[in-house]
Amino acid sequence: QVQLQESGPGLVRPSQTLSLTCTVSGGSISSGGYYWSWIRQPAGKGLEWIGLIYTTGSTTYNPSLKSRVTMSIDTSKNQFSLRLASVTAADTAVYYCARDSISVVGGVVVAHFDYWGQGTLVTVSS
Amino acid sequence: EVVMTQSPATLSVSPGESATLSCRASQSISGNLAWYQQKPGQAPRVLIYGVSTRATDIPARFSGSGSGTEFTLTISSLQSEDFAIYYCQQCNNWPLCSFGQGTKLEIK
Numbered sequence: 001q002v003q004l005q006e007s008g009p010g011l012v013r014p015s016q017t018l019s020l021t022c023t024v025s026g027g028s029i030s031s032g033g034y035y036w037s038w039i040r041q042p043a044g045k046g047l048e049w050i051g052l053i054y055t056t057g058s059t060t061y062n063p064s065l066k067s068r069v070t071m072s073i074d075t076s077k078n079q080f081s082l083r084l085a086s087v088t089a090a091d092t093a094v095y096y097c098a099r100d101s102i103s104v105v106g107g108v109v110v111a112h113f114d115y116w117g118q119g120t121l122v123t124v125s126s
Numbered sequence: 127e128v129v130m131t132q133s134p135a136t137l138s139v140s141p142g143e144s145a146t147l148s149c150r151a152s153q154s155i156s157g158n159l160a161w162y163q164q165k166p167g168q169a170p171r172v173l174i175y176g177v178s179t180r181a182t183d184i185p186a187r188f189s190g191s192g193s194g195t196e197f198t199l200t201i202s203s204l205q206s207e208d209f210a211i212y213y214c215q216q217c218n219n220w221p222l223c224s225f226g227q228g229t230k231l232e233i234k
Contacts, residue, residue, distance in 0.1 A: 063222075105176030108176065111223065112160040113160075114182075116169035
C-alpha cells in the first residue's frame with residue numbers, strides 16, 4: 001500500500017519561502033507511469049493543483065504559480081519537495097502531496113490522483 | 127485554462143435516496159474527468175476517473191457519466207458515510223489539471 005507523508009514548517013513568515021517534503025513509502029517513487037504532484041486547499045475552499053514532477057526531474061507548474069514554484073525529487077530517499085517563494089497570507093492552506101496515475105480509458109489517456117498524503121497546514125503570518 | 131463549474135453548491139438529500147451532482151467544463155475535455163470525495167479533516171479520495179471508471183474499492187452505488195462539457199456523478203441509495211464534499215477534476219491538457227469548486231452533499 002502506497003503511503004505519502006508531508007513534512008515541513010507549519011508557520012512561514014511573509015515574503016519568505018515555504019518548503020515542504022513528501023516521503024513516499026510502500027512503493028518506489030521511480031516507478032514508471034506515475035507522477036508526483038502538490039495540491040493545496042485554503043480553509044473552507046476548493047483544491048488548487050500546484051505542480052507535478054516525474055522521476056527524471058521533469059516538472060510542470062500551474063501557470064498561476066509558476067514564477068514562485070520549484071519542485072525537486074530525490075529518488076534515493078523516495079522523496080519529492082516543494083518550494084514556494086515570496087509567500088503571502090493568500091498562500092495559507094493545507095498542502096497535500098499526491099500520486100498522479102496515468103491510464104488509458106476508452107482510448108483516452110486519463111489522469112487521476114490515486115494516493116494522497118494526509119495534508120499539512122501551512123500558515124503564512126508574521 | 128479550463129474552468130470547471132459544479133452545481134449545485136449544496137445538495138440536501140435523505141438517506142436511501144439518490145443524488146445527482148453536475149460538473150460543467152468551459153470547453154470540451156474528452157474523457158479526462160475524475161470525481162473525488164472529501165470528508166472534514168481528510169484528504170480527497172478518488173471515486174471515479176476517465177468519466178465512468180470506478181476507482182479501487184469504490185462501491186457500485188457511485189457512477190459517473192457524461193461527455194464533452196457536461197458530466198454527472200450519481201450516488202444511489204445514499205448511506206450516512208456518503209455525506210461529504212465532492213469535487214470534479216479535469217486534466218484535458220495534462221499535466222495541467224483543475225478542480226471544480228465542490229458540491230456539499232448534506233443530510234436532509
